[in-house]
Every structure is written in structure tokens, then in C-alpha cells.
Amino acid sequence: MRIGTLLLAAAFLGPGALARAADVPVKLGVLTDLSGPYSALSGEGSVIATRMAVEEFVAAHPGYKVEVVSADHQNKADIASSVSRKWFDQDGVDALVDGANSAVALAVNQIIKERNKVFLASGPATSDLTGKACNANVVHWTYDTYALSQGTGAALTRQGWNKWFFLTADYAFGHAAERDTSAVVEAAGGRVLGRVRAPLNTADFSSYLLQAQASGATVLGLANAGADMINAVKQASEFGLTREGMKLAGMLVFITDVKSLGTSAAQGLVVTEAFYWDLNDRTRAFAKRFAARAGGRMPTMIHAGAYAASLHYLRSVAALGAAKDGAAAVAKMKELPTDDPAFGTGSIRKDGRKMHDLYLFEVKKPSESKGEWDLYKQVATIPAQEAFRPLDKGGCALVQ
Template sequence: MMLKGMVAGLVFVAAVGHAQAQDGPVKIGVLTDMSSSLSDTQGMGSVEGARLAIEDFGGTVLGRKIELVHADHQNKADIGATIARRWFDTEDVRLIVDLGNSSVGLATQGIAKDKDRITIATGAATSELTGKACSPNSFHWGYDSYQFSGAAPAQMVKAGLDTWFFVTADYAFGYALENDTRKVVEAAGGKVVGSVRHPINTQDFSSFLLQAQGSGAKVIAIASAVGDLQNALKQGQEFAIFGKKQVPSAMALLLVDVKSVGLQATQGTSISTVFYWDQDDATREFAKRFRARMQRPPSEAQAMNYSGVMHYLKAVKAAGTTETQAVLKKMKETPVDDLMTKQAKIRADGRLMRDVRLAKVKSPAESKADWDFFEIGATVPGEQAFRPAADSACPLLAK
């Protein structure tokens, strides 16, 4: 009798816990860099992007409040993984967005699959998230290293800048960006003469830049992001390494990088971008609302958080439940359509096949106001901007 009573008690507790989970808030987590080299383009701005999506959706879904939580992964995969497990196991977080650092993104994506939860990478950029590390529970929403590598390198090689040296961040994103760009350079007829790796949050790039200078390469490619990229570009200018004989290539140049380094040093740089605040009337209106809270326009990753969270909430409403598999089905079968994304489809590997825009950094004379940095050019369809399915190592894609 005692054993039966204990079993009944456990069943009752489990039933109550399940009922509370069904009636409690729908929790979304923003796991991002709040204090390190990526915080300028992610950080609290990423939280604000997600919060604006929740507000625009109405603050509730299925009659339940939508609750937003956030945490700093400090650019460390073990810290990010620990937070993700806690959120999934004990705090009933259904979705994690941003992920920021690519190593954190890869680790969290694996945990989400094991726990049957969902992740949307909006800040993490390694193309391996939808390559050999792809997951049926995860999505890659914005930029990636493959897209970054294709904007300018082939054109530069064809213009005679045919020898390259890489100064590469020593973590997953850096490796992916160098590898993807190397393939583009070599396919265009160029040659990579060497590379060197630097740790994250490097303050002194002198030894790395001097090695690049000593190689004699016509292009010094900085395969890094945000804070590290900015430091490398600034110091290359200060040490007079960059010039007519050796030019920099900043494949992953973002809006905040131009703000930090300045138009004088970055003018004329060709890039591709998944979002620019001054792109059209809809993005300008969104940027106006964001700027009122953050005193600056949204970065690419911050805007992608808005888009990803909005699509998730639409899928929850359509599915009539927060159960992962039902929500995933709705997310994958429904085109993404919002103020910055128009009828974009999600591929089986989780890659959102959004259009991207080619852009060129303006000169100081061309810029008419603060944050007026990009001259927007042609639209590149997602099928051309991101890695073709036939070239992917993702097992979810039929060969």
C-alpha cells in the first residue's frame, strides 16, 4: 500500500508540474555576449530586438504571457552550455536566440536537440551550424561565414589582388570564415600564401600584422569579428601596414565596425548585408523605435532577433501549442514574412534562405548623418548568397 501511495504521489506531482508548464509563461531566452568583444553588435540590443517582437506580437500567445530572459555567455562555450541546460531543464525556456559566439552556438545547438527545444542563431556566424553540425531543432537566421566570404574576395582577385594572407580568430567562426574565403579566392585563381591565428579579445595585433606584412601578400584578410576586427583594422592603419601595396579585406564588416573604425579607414569596402537600418521605409521605422530605447539604430544581429522571435511566436499560435515538434513543423512550412524579411523559406538544414543586399561603405563626404554608412546595391537571392545544398555536409539535406 505504501508503494502504491508513493507512485500515486509521484504521478500527481508530475501531472501538476505538466499543468503548470502548460499554463505558465512562454519563455524565450537571449543568450548573448553582454561584456566582451561581440557585445557592441549583440548585447542588450539583442534583448531589445527580441522584446520589440514580443510587444508587437501582443505580449501573449495561447492566452499565456510571453516572458523574456537573458544571460551573458562571456564568449565561452562551457558557460553558454551550462546556461542553456539550466534554462531548458529547470526554467522551461522553449526557445534560445542569438547565441553570439560560434562555439557557443554549436554547443547550444547540440543541447537543444538532446532536450527537444529550439534555437535560432542570429549572432553566431559559422556556416557549420547548417553544415555538418546541423540539427532538426535549430535555425540559422542571419549572416554566416559562407555569405561573408562571397561578397568581395572573388572581385578582388579578378582585379589583380591575387595573393592573400589571413589573420584569423582562433575559434569556430574564424576557422569557418577563413576556410570559406580561401575556397572563393582559390576558385577565382588567387593564392593563399599563409595565415596566423590570434586569440579572442586580442588588444595588440602588431605581431600578427607584421607576419602578414612580411608575407608580401597583396591582401591581408582579417577573419575576425567586431572588437577583434576593429582592433586589427585600426592598428593596421596606425602601423602604416595597409596601403597601395597591401590592402585589408574585412569580410565580416558590420555596421558597428564602421562606426568604431571610421569611414576614412573603411570607405569603399564592399560587403553583403542581411539588414541595414536605412534600407527602406519599414526598416527606418523599426530603427526609429529601436533608437528611442538604445540611442542607436539596430545592428544586423539585433534586427534578426526581432525577426526570429516573431516567426517563432507566429508558429506557436498556428500550432496551438508550445510542444517543440508541432512548433518546428509550423516554423519550417511557413514562409518568413516580416518588416525585414519577405517570403523567405527555411531549408531542411535550418538555413533561412533570405535575400541579402550588396553594399559599399560610403566616404566621409558621402555620409550625410550619423550611422549613414552604407550605399545599398543589388539584391542577391538567398539561393546564391548561402551555401548550395549540393555542397553541404548536413545529413538533413537529400543529396
């Protein structure tokens, strides 16, 4: 476990102003993958993005003291739970940010509720966080498996790519992604011809790809992420699946994955994202600020989510005048409209679901790309109300 600390305080504006702000110290803990398969798409980038939000907030609210700590959950639920308990019980952490890895997120979810803290879930994908596992202390910000399936699964099936085979990561995210996408495919008239499940950090996908190849499917649904997804795409290309006419559909793909693969290997891959650095002037400005701190790397949607969720949380704490009652802070977040450079304007529903548009992209051919991060061409915009699960369909007790 690695822990880093950033302490930010505004300039002295007079005893009264500083004393009032000092009465509301805030501590954010970025719980993420700093060393494993999801480190590029979350990891240190989520810490950078959270610090950016803190600095922006403190600049607008002089006198507030906000601290950021970080830890590596190593993609293990027991480590994540142990870190969270220590942060909450001994270190005074008020809100947990990121939580990339759905199994980790579900493990800390109950601890968040018990300690009455806040979970700014910018990293995990499982839609259960706003469904059967919802609680009043969680905001699920960036994306979820239901929304991703509505984009990639529905779009391809309607285009005639209607025979699917799933290569699924064998843990909470993969199971949820397969479940949600299968339902969308079948509702659109498609069929699921088979599925295989592979452990996290699988190096050799050959046996799984041979099963997909033999199934007669026209789409290989990749219900995995990070290094697993990258390795699966590379090996699918080596096995000639795409040359034989099979379409690769990523259920959870990040720009860092595509950058790692290169457009030669990834061209034509269909993905759904909640954020892309080159969408508009505001996203480009945010990405430029991030890249200056991240060695030229563009932010992923998880990084954008960590920034935006942290900024809105801090604004809500300022409006509330307190940070120690987590449920009250989340209630204020739901009450206030959201607005930030990464996602624009939006809102947070009763079940904790942050509402914003999603985007369907196709990876460019090498001849179409004009730069190392010019990787996507936009196929469609998916309005928030269509992308995310209807409020009354998730089984969240907060809604009932």
C-alpha cells in the same frame, strides 16, 4: 551572468480567449555577449529586439503570455552550456535566441537537440549549423561564413584583388570564415599567400600585420569580428597597409564596428551584410523603433535577426498551438513563409537555413557620409540562392 526578465500579457478579452492562450505560455532566453567584445553587435540590443518581437506578436495575438530572460555567456562554451541546461531543465525556457559566438553555438547545439528545444541562431556565423552540425531544432537565421565569403571574397577576387593573406580569430568562427573564403578566392582564380591566427581579445596585432605586409598579398582578409576586427583595422591603418595599396576585407563586419572606427579609418572597407537600416522604407521604420529603445543606436544584422527569428517562431507557435515540442515548432517555422520589416519575405530550408538576400557594401568616405549612421554605399545585391551554400552541399543529415 546577468539575467533580466520581461513578462508581457495581453488585455483580457473574455475567459475563453484568455484560457486558450494561457494554455500556450512561451519563454524565450536570449543567450548573448553582454559584457565582452561582441556586446555592441549583439548583447543588450538582441534583448531589445527580442522584446520588440514579443510585443508585436502579443499585440496581434491577445491573451498569449510570453516571457523573455537573458544571460551573458561571456564567450565561454562551458558557461553557455550551463546556462542553457538550467534554462531548459529548471526555468521552462522553450527557445534560445542569438547565441553570438560560433564556439558557444556549437556547444549548446547538442543540448538543444537533447532537450527538444528551439535554437533561433541569429548571432553565430559558422556554416556548420546547417552542415555537419545541423539538427531538426535549429534555425540559422541571419548569415553564415559561406554566405559572407560568397559576397566579400568572390567580389574582390573578381575585381583583381586576388592575392590574399588571412588574419584569423583562433576559434570556430574564424576557422570557418577562413576556410570558406579561401575556397571562394581559389575557385575565382585567386591565391592565399599566408595566414596567421590570433586569440580572441588580442590587443596588439603588430606582429601579425608585419607578416601580412611582408607576404606580398594585396588583400588582408579579416576573419575576426567585434573588438578584434576594430583593433586590427585601426592598427592596419597606423601601419600604413592601406596607403601601400593593400585592401582590407572584413569577413564579419557590423555597422557598430564601422561606427566605432569612423569613416576616416574604415573608408573603402568592403563588407557583406544581411541587413542595413537604410535599405528601404520597412528597414528604416524598424530601425527607428529600435533606436528609440537603444539610445539612438541603429540595429546590427544580429539584432535584426533576433527580432525576425523570434517573431516568426512565435507566429509558428500560435499556428501550431504548442511550444513545448521544439522539433515540431521548427517544422512549422519551415512550413510557413517568413515576412518581417527587417528581411522582407523569405523561407527556411530543410537544413534550417533561413533564405534571404545579402548585400555587398563599401564604407563611405567622410565626405560622402551625411550623418553618423550613414556609413555604407551599396555595391551589389547577392540573391539568396547565390549567397547561401547549396542545400545538397553542406552534409546535413536532414537533407540526406
